[in-house]
Amino acid sequence: MKKLDIDSADWIWNGILPRKPENFEEEGVTIGNCVPPIFEAYCKVFHPFEVTADEPDTLENHIEFKEILSEIITFNYKQGTQKSTDPWETNSGRLGRLNQKLWMTDPNLKKWEYVTWQSIAEKYGLKFHNEINPTSFEALFEVIGYPRNLWFPKGGYLPRPVFIKLVSVLRAATDTEQVCVYQIPPNNINEMELVVCSFEEAITYFKEDFIGYLYAMDKSWIVYTDTDLHFTLAAGAVSVISAIMNSELEAIKCESDTRVDYSSDKVNRKKIYT
Secondary structure (H helix, E strand, O other): OOEEEEHHHHHHHHHHOOHHHHHHHHHHEEHHOOOOOOOOOOEEEEEOEEOOOOOOOEOOOHHHHHHHHHHHHHHHHOOOOOOOOHHOOHHHHHHHHHHHHHHHOOOHHEEEEOOOOHHHHHOOOOOOOOOOOOOHHHHHHHHOOOOOOEEEEOOOOOOOHHHHHHHHHHHOOOOOOOOEEEEOOOHHHHHOOEEOOOOOHHHHHHHOOOOEEEEEEEEOOEEEEEEOOOOOOEEEEEEHHHHHHHHOOOEEOOOOEEOOOOOHHHHHHHHHOO
């Protein structure tokens, strides 16, 4: 593993499309605003939901839960972008408070299993498509109640077991032996660094979950997740994206203009509020 000058990662910043906050509701944030729109194919790899058999599969319709969900939805739809640096005032922080109120016990004491977005969407009558997002579920649960046995996907972090599987797929699908890790820790950009390493070293570099950029040394593919994303974006050759799509990972085909922001899901939003 070797550190590189972070200027070597400028191809990312120079390649991504500029965001347009003045037209957020209509255009939002797209994949092209996160990774350079120069690749043949794109997909989202979903960070899984989790369920536990230690709680009943019932819906809680409690005023405290609704207040926090309403806070999240108002924040997402009306403001569009996050401005607070307080971790409890981010969407992930709000969900954390919601989950704490829901169980009133340490969730780590329970046994959790990964489940797919598609299975949860189908269970509760939402359409699974490439612009679905956590707000789709939050808005619905505000109306019907919150499932006691359900834990939302990790925002900004690809869980380590899923990251290891993704790295394995990428390694098998490409000829490159070296990858670059460009890590941007949330709320602390002064610590970002760029390293070149092997696939195995990339896994050990992240002691826990993955965040930031990982890309092939030859720039034939790139994957990325950040603080407010509940999925990891992947871009590259058709063969690479096809390998991800055909693996056991939950992934869905996208385009460079597929939205990734909290207001992206017009399909389910219209369904819930009409």
